Amino acid sequence: xxxxxxxxxxxxxxxxxxxxxxxxxxxxxxxxxxxxxxxxxxxxxxxxxxxxxxxxxxxxxxxxxxxxxxxxxxxxxxxx
Amino acid sequence: xxxxxxxxxxxxxxxxxxxxxxxxxxxxxxxxxxxxxxxxxxxxxxxxxxxxxxxxxxxxxxxxxxxxxxxxxxxxxxxxxxxxxxxxxxxxxxxxxxxxxxxxxxxxxxxxxxxxxxxxxxxxxxxxxxxxxxxxxxxxxxxxxxxxxxxxxxxxxxxxxxxxxxxxxxxxxxxxxxxxxxxxxxxxxxxxxxxxxxxxxxxxxxxxxxxxxxxxxxxxxxx
Numbered sequence: 001x002x003x004x005x006x007x008x009x010x011x012x013x014x015x016x017x018x019x020x021x022x023x024x025x026x027x028x029x030x031x032x033x034x035x036x037x038x039x040x041x042x043x044x045x046x047x048x049x050x051x052x053x054x055x056x057x058x059x060x061x062x063x064x065x066x067x068x069x070x071x072x073x074x075x076x077x078x079x080x
Numbered sequence: 081x082x083x084x085x086x087x088x089x090x091x092x093x094x095x096x097x098x099x100x101x102x103x104x105x106x107x108x109x110x111x112x113x114x115x116x117x118x119x120x121x122x123x124x125x126x127x128x129x130x131x132x133x134x135x136x137x138x139x140x141x142x143x144x145x146x147x148x149x150x151x152x153x154x155x156x157x158x159x160x161x162x163x164x165x166x167x168x169x170x171x172x173x174x175x176x177x178x179x180x181x182x183x184x185x186x187x188x189x190x191x192x193x194x195x196x197x198x199x200x201x202x203x204x205x206x207x208x209x210x211x212x213x214x215x216x217x218x219x220x221x222x223x224x225x226x227x228x229x230x231x232x233x234x235x236x237x238x239x240x241x242x243x244x245x246x247x248x249x250x251x252x253x254x255x256x257x258x259x260x261x262x263x264x265x266x267x268x269x270x271x272x273x274x275x276x277x278x279x280x281x282x283x284x285x286x287x288x289x290x291x292x293x294x295x296x297x298x299x300x301x302x303x
Contacts, residue, residue: 014228017186017255066145069138069174071181072228 002047002055003080008068009040043067052079081298083109083124086152088143091130091167093276100278101126104294114146119155124297127152129166129221129276139182139224140170149175161205161297162270166222169262169272178265178272179237180229185222186255192221197261197275198248201241204264206271209292209301215248216289218275225274227256227263234258240266245273271297 010016016038023037049055059077068075083101087094094111101109110120119125133142143149149171156162156177164172172178185191194217202212210216229237234257237243245262252259254274262273277290295301 013230015183015186015255017184017188017226021188066137066141069141069181071173071179071230072183 002049002052004045004047004055004059005078005080006043006045006059006063006067006075007040007078008043008063008073008075010038011072011074014072055079081105081123081300082107082121083126083298084119084122085109085111086114086125086127086148086168087111088114088127088130088132088146088148088171090132090134091128093129093166093278096276097126097128097165097278100281100290100294101298104281104291104300105298112148112151114143114148117147117151119148119151122155122160123299124161124163125152125155127162127164127168127171128278129168132167132171135224138174140167140172140174143167143171144174144176153177156265156270159269163206163293163297164270164272165276165278166220166225166274169274170224172270172272177270178263179233179242180227180263182224182274183226183228184224185226185253187253190221190223191225191253192219193253194219195251195253195261195275196248197245200243200246201264203241204244204268204271204296206264206293206296207244209296216292217280217287218277218290219279220253220275222254222274225254225256227254227260227274229257237263242266244271245275 019037019039063075197216199210246259264271277293280290
């Protein structure tokens with residue numbers, strides 16, 4: 001079995017109002033000096049496979065087809 | 081003209097949309113379910129608003145990958161008209177039938193109010209009952225209506241006249257770039273819009289500003 005983690009983040013230049021709100025809330029809690037917060041998503045998957053190369057290709061296809069909206073988001077795949 | 085309404089779990093404006101199409105055309109639309117792989121022979125397919133699949137992952141993301149949306153894409157490629165309202169608009173962009181993306185409102189708040197819409201392009205199959213620049217009243221109710229497209233895409237859709245409706249008179253409720261409220265595809269047969277024209281079609285709604293959209297799409301516009 002292969003375990004994988006996919007991280008999806010907003011592309012640079014895409015406004016992230018939720019990240020901005022979190023940034024302000026952190027400032028309100030006294031955490032000064034937080035320059036920027038960008039919110040993203042993490043997916044942990046378990047694949048019934050031992051072929052790491054094929055798994056990585058599949059995971060990228062999953063990102064392109066569903067897990068990320070590549071108009072606004074980037075993704076990265078890590079096998080563990 | 082015949083119409084069909086797409087039904088998906090979590091939509092909640094389907095009955096309003098069916099009522100609007102029935103009242104305006106005189107015929108009840110066909111309905112198609114998420115797992116249907118074929119759509120009856122119709123001229124207009126409408127995807128109503130709501131919260132399909134609970135807005136899980138991203139608004140419209142799961143619905144856009146359902147079998148019925150492959151059938152919608154095939155019909156659209158064959159020339160049928162498609163209208164997506166609110167969640168229907170989000171589904172159309174997630175399905176790649178319209179460019180750009182709809183993001184969380186810049187206020188981070190759900191907005192439920194009336195806005196003003198200007199008809200940015202009256203020379204479309206959806207807006208020929210209106211005049212260019214005409215300002216309409218229309219209700220909105222959404223949390224993720226903040227239209228975004230990269231600079232290149234935005235330049236292209238603006239240049240092609242694909243922006244059909246804009247929020248007018250300072251009523252942009254969500255931070256949409258260029259006040260965009262509704263866009264169509266390059267071919268001009270697929271329209272997505274956040275506001276709800278189906279909720280302003282008869283006197284009991286307090287106005288009929290939304291009627292022209294359906295009359296245009298159904299070929300019922302006044303001569």
